[in-house]
Amino acid sequence: KLKELDFKQSSADPCMYIRTSRGEKVLISVYVDDLLIASKSQTQLDQLKKELNSKFEMRDLGPLHYCLGIEFKIKNGTISANQRKYINEMLQKYKMEGSNPVKTPMTPGLKLEKIENPDPVYPYQNLIGALMYLAVATRPDISHTVSFLSQFNNCFGKEHWLAAKRVLRYLKGTKDMSLQFRKTGKPLTGYADANWGSCSNDGRSYTGFCFTALGGACVSWESRKQ
Numbered sequence: 718k719l720k721e722l723d724f725k726q727s728s729a730d731p732c733m734y735i736r737t738s739r740g741e742k743v744l745i746s747v748y749v750d751d752l753l754i755a756s757k758s759q760t761q762l763d764q765l766k767k768e769l770n771s772k773f774e775m776r777d778l779g780p781l782h783y784c785l786g787i788e789f790k791i792k793n794g795t796i797s798a799n800q801r802k803y804i805n806e807m808l809q810k811y812k813m814e815g816s817n818p819v820k821t822p823m824t825p826g827l828k829l830e831k832i833e834n835p836d837p838v839y840p841y842q843n844l845i846g847a848l849m850y851l852a853v854a855t856r857p858d859i860s861h862t863v864s865f866l867s868q869f870n871n872c873f874g875k876e877h878w879l880a881a882k883r884v885l886r887y888l889k890g891t892k893d894m895s896l897q898f899r900k901t902g903k904p905l906t907g908y909a910d911a912n913w914g915s916c917s918n919d920g921r922s923y924t925g926f927c928f929t930a931l932g933g934a935c936v937s938w939e940s941r942k943q
Contacts, residue, residue: 718772719745722765738764753781787854795932799895800855804888807847811840811885818890819883822862827880831872839878842870848884855896857927859884861940864923868942899932906930911943 719734720726724745727733734745743761746753752769756762769775781789786803789796808814835841845867852863862884869877909926927938 719747722768722772748785751784753784785854786850795897795899797895797897798855799893800851801892803851804892807844808885808889811844811882813882813885813889816882816886816889819886820890822859822884822887823865823880824883827865829866829869829877829880831869832874832877833872835871835873836875836878839873839875841873841878841881844881844885845870848881851888856888856894857935857938858891858894859887860938861923861925864940864942896934897932898934898936901932903930903932905936 722736723738724734724736724743727735732747734747736743738761741756741758741761743754743756743758743765745765746755752775754762754765756765766777780791783789783802787798787800788802789798791797808816845863848859848863849867852860866877866881866884905928907926907928909924911924912922922943923940924943925938925940927935930936
């Protein structure tokens, strides 16, 4: 249906559709039956809403405030995104509301070994899955730690569980951190680094990168084992 309205699917993201009309771009981000629309032109946005209403039964929920566990605020030309509510829910779920915050997500130089028989008493996989969403959505600062801990999803024990809970303690003290995007005219800047054979289990190295733009905010990042 969107293609009938002259939208083209992005080659970079299959959930993003773009249309250019009278020199103005209109973007639609699709998640199941929810649509996020954006454009510099209010006229184009109003026209798009009329077109969408003719194709679908829909409701206009107004400016974006909360979506998929992410809180958005738009003020003075800056868009901020954080997951304070999501983190609070995690702290409650894992009974970590009363824990003491720490300054780093992982103990420097931490080494963990694989355990042949994982201890089912610890909901390790569940916690790592929840942390992974944070790491890819708004928290590049925990990206490496979560990537490191995820390799033990089928071979974890008490030490691994304590390391994962440390990430929650770090998040408790930093839950108000947010990505802040604003127009500055500065170019996209990329950074990359790697270590050498840091994994004590298989001798493989880790590679990490991040790209910053829009006022220095991270717009793309990853940390993964080579």
